[in-house]
Amino acid sequence: MATLQIENLHVTVEGKEILKGVSLTINSGEIHVLMGPNGSGKTSLSLAIMGHPKYKITEGKILLDGEDITNIETHEKVKKGLFLAFQNPIEISGVKLSTLLVAEYNRIYGSSNSPLQVISFVKELSKNVGVTDALLNRGIFEGFSGGEKKRTEILQMLLMKPKIAILDEPDSGVDVDGLRAIAEAILKLKNENNTGYLIITHYRRILDHVKADKVHVLYRGKIVATGGMELAKLIDEKGYEGVLK
Numbered sequence: 348m349a350t351l352q353i354e355n356l357h358v359t360v361e362g363k364e365i366l367k368g369v370s371l372t373i374n375s376g377e378i379h380v381l382m383g384p385n386g387s388g389k390t391s392l393s394l395a396i397m398g399h400p401k402y403k404i405t406e407g408k409i410l411l412d413g414e415d416i417t418n419i420e421t422h423e424k425v426k427k428g429l430f431l432a433f434q435n436p437i438e439i440s441g442v443k444l445s446t447l448l449v450a451e452y453n454r455i456y457g458s459s460n461s462p463l464q465v466i467s468f469v470k471e472l473s474k475n476v477g478v479t480d481a482l483l484n485r486g487i488f489e490g491f492s493g494g495e496k497k498r499t500e501i502l503q504m505l506l507m508k509p510k511i512a513i514l515d516e517p518d519s520g521v522d523v524d525g526l527r528a529i530a531e532a533i534l535k536l537k538n539e540n541n542t543g544y545l546i547i548t549h550y551r552r553i554l555d556h557v558k559a560d561k562v563h564v565l566y567r568g569k570i571v572a573t574g575g576m577e578l579a580k581l582i583d584e585k586g587y588e589g590v591l592k
């Protein structure tokens with residue numbers, strides 16, 4: 348059982364306060380969805396949680412299983428079981444995706460398996476989310492389409508089996524089959540690993556496949572509404588202005 352607690356988080360970027368006291372608790376096996384208008388601070392929240400140096404936490408704290416992890420290094424947060432799938436992952440040319448995934452595998456599970464065994468395991472996982480051999484053999488995210496990037500990030504998540512995963516718009520730019528595959532991967536880890544999720548999205552369509560326990564609305568740096576699936580439906584129908592009136 349894991350719990351990520353975000354308590355009264357205030358975050359500034361380039362001297363401007365973006366998050367103004369965000370509190371959120373995510374337990375193992377729970378799916379939380381974070382919605383909100385463009386520029387409300389959703390990505391800033393995910394980057395601040397992971398410890399991006401530009402996103403400065405000026406007040407509040409982040410606890411994982413009761414331990415204060417607010418100021419520890421990003422790689423330590425990853426080691427402790429936090430995972431972030433970026434909204435726009437950056438390309439790293441010169442390092443093959445398969446090389447990264449094999450290195451990740453060895454870091455997590457130890458290097459007792461032969462390289463051939465590891466690569467066949469990675470390929471098997473890749474099939475779940477439609478990441479082809481051609482992509483595995485390319486530079487990391489190099490020339491990947493939007494949907495291919497999203498599928499690849501979910502593949503990384505499947506490999507890493509995090510306690511808590513933050514997925515920043517996993518559904519953007521993904522075709523219908525990709526969306527289904529991503530949703531299945533989310534549910535697979537929830538069921539097999541008891542992973543808890545914070546899923547940032549603009550669209551209700553992912554909720555056709557993944558049932559959220561809670562839907563939160565972030566508006567101008569504050570969570571201004573929390574509800575169930577009906578809240579996402581209401582936002583779809585009435586827009587943020589209509590709902591927040």
Ligand SMILES: Nc1ncnc2c1ncn2[C@@H]1O[C@H](COP(=O)(O)OP(=O)(O)OP(=O)(O)O)[C@@H](O)[C@H]1O
Nearest residue numbers: 360361365383384385386387388389390391392401
């Ligand atoms: N590195 C940065 N430098 C300057 N301003 C930033 C930076 N990162 C975020 N901001 C600003 O912080 C605000 C919140 O941005 P953020 O990306 O967190 O919003 P968001 O809710 O994820 O938006 P979207 O739905 O459009 O993805 C915006 O006004 C944005 O311009």
